[in-house]
Amino acid sequence: MKALFKSGPHPGLELVDRPEPEPGPGEVKIRVLATGICGTDLHLLDWDPAGAGIAQTPLVPGHEFYGEVVATGELVHDVRIGDRVSGEGHIVCGICRNCRAGRRQLCIRTRSVGVQRDGAFAEYVVIPEENVWSHTREGSTDITPELGAIFDPFGNAVHTALRFGVVGEDVLITGAGPIGLMAAAVVRHAGARYVAITDVSAERLALAERMGVDLALNVATTEIDQARAQLRLREGFDVGLEMSGHTEALPEMISVMNHGGKIALLGLPTTSIDIDWATVVTHMLTLQGIYGREMFETWNAMAAMLQTSRWLHGAISSVITDVLPATEWREGFAAAGSGTGGKVVLDWTVFG
The missing domain is CATH 3.90.180.10 (Medium-chain alcohol dehydrogenases, catalytic domain)
Incomplete structure (x- = not known):
């Protein structure tokens, strides 16, 4: 062979x-x-x-x-x-x-x-x-x-996106790579109110816009705090999905989270990251590492969502x-x- x-x-x-x-x-x-x-x-x-x-x-x-x-x-x-x-x-x-x-x-x-x-x-x-x-x-x-x-990377996206409840919540995704894009579609399907995604690639951000995110922000030219300002969020984002592994992504995400916000971390950094732990503690943030898929509940969720939503089926395929x-x-x-x-x-x- x-x-x-x-x-x-x-x-x-x-x-x-x-x-x-x-x-x-x-x-x-x-x-x-x-x-x-x-x-x-x-x-x-x-x-x-x-x-x-x-x-x-x-x-x-x-x-x-x-x-x-x-x-x-x-x-x-x-x-x-x-x-x-x-x-x-x-x-x-x-x-x-x-x-x-x-x-x-x-x-x-x-x-x-x-x-x-x-x-x-x-x-x-x-x-x-x-x-x-x-x-x-x-x-x-x-x-x-x-x-x-x-289905394997789609499972990564589903596992990350559904780790915390997103119905009616404002969600920030850092990293518009394939898994970040799929996660954006999943949280939209699951009932998030506003979905913002960041990246430095204009092509990937354009793909995110075609998938229906509320805001696609190029952090190479615009500060991440503008995501909160443009969506007119008074108290910050409720749920964060860190998909990039970039050294600046997690600290910037922490800075725009609401008190009690929850962050799921899928991106793997290649160097150590300095985190404002005082903010994590005083804002009572939750940080949860994500690896792979839940076996096999994530697979069940993937199959069910694609079977019941033609929009999500098309979004993931795109x-x-x-x-x-x-x-x-x-x-x-x-x-x-x-x-x-x-x-x-x-x-x-x-x-x-």
């Missing part, structure tokens, strides 16, 4: 022939139809400290995907050959305290598809049955391969701005790393 392969601990990927994986007991083999390119994949390509610090080589990266089940191993009970599926990329141990309590997203021994084991930048991928999300079994007949390929054949993976990675567009998807059906 064709696969993007990292042969060792060094920069770069190669499109090469690799042996097809076969499912073991409790595992499912999936023919990959489409894959999304994630920020993690960019780190693995560059083999920077963020990538080298988490991955094990040799490796086939890729953890955002959609495909068709073509084989199942022994002890597989629910997934069927022919099912159209996406996959939860976090494989948990099942026996740590959190796993046993049903909090699998907090597993202390999580291994990630495409990071610590071979992933989906290939014609075939194998994952445990319990990590398969079957669109066929859930009755989701209108999920395209491209949309199915971004975040996909580039679909390229997998043979043009270099162009796809360049587009994903440009910081100006939406989600980039690779089409793996070009190999037959």
Whole structure:
């Protein structure tokens, strides 16, 4: 099979022939139809400290995907050959305290598809049955391969956006990358009053405006406090979603939050951040870290919202701005790393 392969601990990927994986007991083999390119994949390509610090080589990266089940191993009970599926990329141990309590997203021994084991930048991928999300079994007949390929990052957006109640609340999102854009659509769907989003990319802010945010603010030219002023908020934002990881984003967000405001943090900073802890304490702010998706309540929420809202279905689909054949993976990675567009998807059906 064709696969993007990292042969060792060094920069770069190669499109090469690799042996097809076969499912073991409790595992499912999936023919990959489409894959999304994630920020993690960019780190693995560059083999920077963020990538080298988490991955094990040799490796086939890729953890955002959609495909068709073509084989199942022994002890597989629910997934069927022919099912159209996406996959939860976090494989948990099942026996740590959190796993046993049903909090699998907090597993202390999580291994990630495409990071610590071979992933989906290939014609075939194998994952445990319990990590398969079957669109066929859930009755989701209108999920395209491209949309199915971004269920993983859509899950990040849903997990972050719905961590705190947003009905009737004023929401500030810092970072209009693909996940920030999807989060904006989710909080709008869930009943937020005003939705403001910030970024430094005019292209991404324009995409946010087309998705119906109330304010898209370029913080390269305008102070973040203008978001509160332009929306005429007397007491600040109620809920903040920090999606960028930029060193200035969280401190600026804290400065415009209402007393008792709640902030969900998904963006991963690469350096330490100075925070005005006195404001956090005296304004009684809540800061909550977010990682991945709740398994599998977030997946249920994603599927249900897309099934019941044509607007949200269209809004999330519109975040996909580039679909390229997998043979043009270099162009796809360049587009994903440009910081100006939406989600980039690779089409793996070009190999037959």
